[in-house]
Amino acid sequence: MEKQMFCYQCEQTAGCSGCTGKAGVCGKKARTAGLQDELTGALIGLARTCASNPKTENTDRLILEGLFATVTNVNFDDEAIERLIDKVRAEKEQIAPGCAVCEVKCGNTDEYDMKWIWEAQEDIRSLKSLILFGIRGMAAYAYHAMVLGYVDEEVNTFFYKALSILAEDWGMEELLPVVMETGAVNLKCMELLDRANTETFGNPEPSEVSWKVEKGPFIVVTGHDLYDLKLLLEQTKDLGIQVYTHGEMLPAHAYPMLRKYPHLKGNFGTAWQNQQKEFADIPAPVLYTTNCLMPVKDSYADRVFTTEVVGYPGMVHIGEDKDFTPVIQKALELGGYEKDMEFTGSNGGSTTMTGFGHQAVLGVAGQIIAGVKSGAIRHFFLVGGCDGARPGRSYYTEFVKQAPKDTVILTLACGKYRFNDLDLGTIGGIPRMLDMGQCNDAYSAIKVALALADAFGCGVNELPLSMILSWYEQKAVCILLTLLHLGIKNIRLGPTLPAFLSKGVAEYLIKEYGIAPVTTPEEDLKTILG
Known part of the structure; x- marks a missing residue:
């Protein structure tokens, strides 16, 4: 009988509950999904082996590469994934020779069968999924930094800890702190990548x-x-x-x-x-x-x-x-085109602006603060995140179009393509739309928010700032966990809530952090602005 898949790590998962059968919505085949589970199980075994044996100079890179390869829409090549699995097993054998064929099996370093997560009690499955998907997204950021020669031992060490914990028979009270720790470490990881990018390529300029x-x-x-x-x-x-x-x-x-x-x-x-x-x-x-x-x-x-x-x-x-x-x-x-071709963005614009990282925005912080104090700027909206094909994402375009002219739109990641060619004008010489960069540049948004809170002598949640986020894959998960770690509340998330949030975990996040699904642009703007 052909193996059936189970995957619910992305926003477009079938029926908002999980892709099963022969293929996923993303196009990933059941065999590929099975191999990615096998790779994850092998990574867990490798991480547990390193708890009592010294890693080699290659282990960190292999952990990052293996986790990154399982992010949605990265690798559809079964042979490539099989080679990765072989490399993970060979690394474990090098670290602990003979462990795999030991006659007195302790089980401490065995590869993990992912069905023990997928078939777990729903709240446990949900929390372990948050940890797993969070470290998958974070591994992508750590990988990009590593390529540029930037590493952080605390960040790398956490991957081993988190992978090992996935195999533990822990309850909600033990897993929740690890979920929040994932967000804390991801903040450090995004700072690392920001430093790697800016020190290598210079500070972004509008x-x-x-x-x-x-x-x-x-x-x-x-x-x-x-x-x-x-x-x-x-x-x-x-x-x-x-x-x-x-x-x-x-x-x-x-x-x-x-x-x-x-x-x-x-x-x-x-x-x-x-x-x-x-x-x-x-x-x-x-x-x-x-x-x-x-x-x-x-x-x-x-x-x-x-x-x-x-x-x-x-x-x-x-x-x-x-x-x-x-x-x-x-x-x-x-040979390319025979003549110049005029293309446009999603709304017919011929150009777009980018480069408003934290250095650029904080460079005009005085103007921004003056604008808020004078009433010229009433509110900031961070409208960003992953884009996707599911109906309902036009919400973000309409939200930006309907945002009052005394508000500023911060944006980042590919969700901005819904509206980044719109001309929203300026407020006091500051563009009303500020593209802060890639998804990892959520770090820039955090830096700006913390700096403004310090300038106004208040907490981030007291700022005239609302986060209207879209998500699709696992990098959005680790960013969300970072925002929760920072105590940021009342985030609106869409176009659907993650399928891997169980009822119990969802209720906890709603109660503790005020996370809410997006509704309509009109209703959400009315609720936020009054």
Whole structure:
């Protein structure tokens, strides 16, 4: 009998309860889901082995790589996942030789069967899911920082702790603190990545980005990994090839060390869920550096390239040598458009702004504070997070459009593609829409909120600030846990609440933190602003 899958880690999960059967909504097959569970179980075994045995110089990287590979829309390649499983098992054998074939089995380092989580009592399953999905998202951030040479031993150590706890027979009272600790450590991890990015590429600066694609050969780069983009820009300079960002790579245009490349031209396309349509006829290759890969259509399969932990069957993968020659050759072969092409954002705008990180926003903090005190700025809305295809996400576009003109919109992650080409005007010279960057740049939003609270001598929850968040995958989970760790309340989350929140856990979060589902833009604005 063919194995059936169970997966409920993303927002689009079937029936808002879980993908079962032969395939998930994301396109992941049952066998792939099973292998990802097997990989997670092997990682738990490796983490438990390291509790009593010293890790090697490769163990941390393998833990991060394994967790990152299980994030939604990262890796659909069964063979690649199987190779990862083999590497995890080999690492455990190197750390504890003979443990796997020991005649006196202690069970302490065995691989974990994930069914013990999926079949657990619903509140236990829910809390363990929050921990697991949180560390999967956090592993992506730690991985990007590690690639740039930045590591934090406290962050890395927590991955081992959290993985090991997943195998423990703990109750709610024991698991809840670990859920909150996941948020605390993720804050440290996002700070690490912020430092890695800014010290490597410079502090982001407000920048206007065009949707126009110039004639001639070009390459589209999607994902989150700024270092991959830097390497590609180096390898394509002086070749007559233009480079365009896509999806979460858009904020790259704000970093001085990336902007200095004149052939980094603009942004192609909108949010990740539109790629199957937008890439169908594109006369150029697409390089995927992280997640948000959708099942590849035949119409553009010959133009897709993957790197790092991203994988899809049959696609050309750029390995650790980072030789992008196959991508470059494909760009030259296809030749690009014969004339300049005028594209627009989701609302018809020809440009968008990005680069309002915490350094840029706090640089005009005096103007912002004066605007609030004078009444020119009544309220701030953080409207950001993951985008997705589920009906109802137009809520975020309408919310931004209907937000009064004396309010400021902070945004980040790919959810902004719903509205980031709108011209909302300015207040006292400050743009009403401030794009703070990628999803990990939630750290910038937190820095700004804490600085404003300090300036006004109040708590964050007393600021005229409301968070209207959209979620899709596991990086959104770890960010939410960070906000809860900071005690931020009354977050509105949508378009649906996570399927992995049991009734008991959901009631706890509602009672303690005031988390609420989004309703309608009109009703939510009325409730918030009065």
